[in-house]
Amino acid sequence: MKVISIVGARPQLVKLAPIAAAFARTEHEHQIVHTGQHYDADLSDVFFSGLGIPDPDVHLGVGSGSHGVQTGAVLSALDPVLEQARPDWVLVYGDTNSTVAGALSAVKMHLKVAHLEAGLRSFNRRMPEEHNRVLTDHCADLLLAPTEEAVRHLASEGLAHRTRLVGDVMVDICLRIRDQVRSGAFPAPELPEGIDPAEPFLLATLHRPDNTDDPERLAAIIGSLARLPVPVALAAHPRLVARAEEHGIKLAQGNIRVGRPLPYASLVAAVLASIGVVTDSGGLQKEAFLLERVCTTVRPETEWVETVRTGWNILVPDPHTLTPTEWTETVTRPAPVGDPGTPYGDGQAARNVVRLMEELVEEGREGSRSA
The missing domain is CATH 3.40.50.2000 (Glycogen Phosphorylase B;)
Structure with missing residues (x-):
């Protein structure tokens, strides 16, 4: 064949x-x-x-x-x-x-x-x-x-x-890399300067056109991340960097620390080291679920509805509409209890x-x- x-x-x-x-x-x-x-x-x-x-x-x-x-x-x-x-x-x-x-x-x-x-x-x-x-x-x-x-x-x-x-198939690769990370087969995650993996931090990614292409919306999302009381490791996709530059929006503001996109093993290691994930990526929503880290998705919908039904993922289309306390409590919430099963x-x-x-x-x- x-x-x-x-x-x-x-x-x-x-x-x-x-x-x-x-x-x-x-x-x-x-x-x-x-x-x-x-x-x-x-x-x-x-x-x-x-x-x-x-x-x-x-x-x-x-x-x-x-x-x-x-x-x-x-x-x-x-x-x-x-x-x-x-x-x-x-x-x-x-x-x-x-x-x-x-x-x-x-x-x-x-x-x-x-x-x-x-x-x-x-x-x-x-x-x-x-x-x-x-x-x-x-x-x-x-x-x-x-x-x-x-x-x-x-x-x-x-x-x-x-x-x-x-x-x-993401389960196949994610669990294999997870086990290798935990065994020490890979070096420490490649986090942005200013992020200490031994201290609480959030991992964030943004790349979808609905979030990056409108300057007011992108500025509001970045502002919401910047105001969080814990450091945010922003693995900046080239699209995000290009749109931010085009719109005159500074990514490295407040508690945001900007880094490059992560190789897969480093991404898995970074999720495991974090207290939670903020993203608009479909893949990262699922990886957070598989790695047992809470995820907050900056979108009004998700293809991976199982992550929401089990409580590991919450959809927040417009973070800037929440009060600072509501936003902080959402992204730093504790992990849900109970067995989520193996939907994937x-x-x-x-x-x-x-x-x-x-x-x-x-x-x-x-x-x-x-x-």
Whole structure:
């Protein structure tokens, strides 16, 4: 069986790590195509080296641009790659422009498409990621759902027959790295200057357009973080840095200490060292849940509803509308009591993915032989 994985952004690289490891334990041919959607070394190269992912077989180097330009560039560059390789499966990850472009390029060549992390829905049509998810799910042949909630979403859209529940590959990698961090296999987290990991601090990230592109909103969110009575380690995404500079907003103010995006192992170590997380990242919400740290999400909705239902995550769309006391009590609240269960699976999702693709390829071959 030949499978091509198409990735291009940090969250996809993290998901790729357990998939690549699962394929390495088989005789199957697994090729990696990196679109270059995230061209910053902190958001790409460091994940290959830090997570033990094989170097990409193909690097398209599409770089930045508007959604249309970026999606079109990936489509144009992928066509000859897929035409030459003719894999049994094209595996796309998550909800980026690389995801939908990879799926569209493959289906137009009549290649089978599997979508990892299928069925997530925010129901917020302002989010580019929401369009990418829905379009990819509706053109893919195999929908690899991480949760029961995702399975229900797909069934409601008439896609139950293509859907399989496999669990979340983020569990596979997050728990492995967590155990290595706790064993001392990795150095101390790379925190911004002024953050003492032995003292209470919050870890924060912001990158979504709804939070960064409006100058008044971004200034209000940064102001809310700056006024917190505990230090805030802000791992600043390039988009946040660029928009803050464009809007004339100083990030390093009050109790905010600004650092660079963290390699995955350092991110896990930083979450474990923190007393809580403030973010608009879908991945970090779930990582905080898996690492048992309370999360406050600066969004009106989340795809990971299980984190909210269990009390580990609270949605605060507009922190500046809370009183300083309410805001502080929210982000520094104690961890919930009780067993949250395992809504994201048991850490075997990558093996489930490989097994399912194997089975479907074999079924297809048997069907061809009997026809």
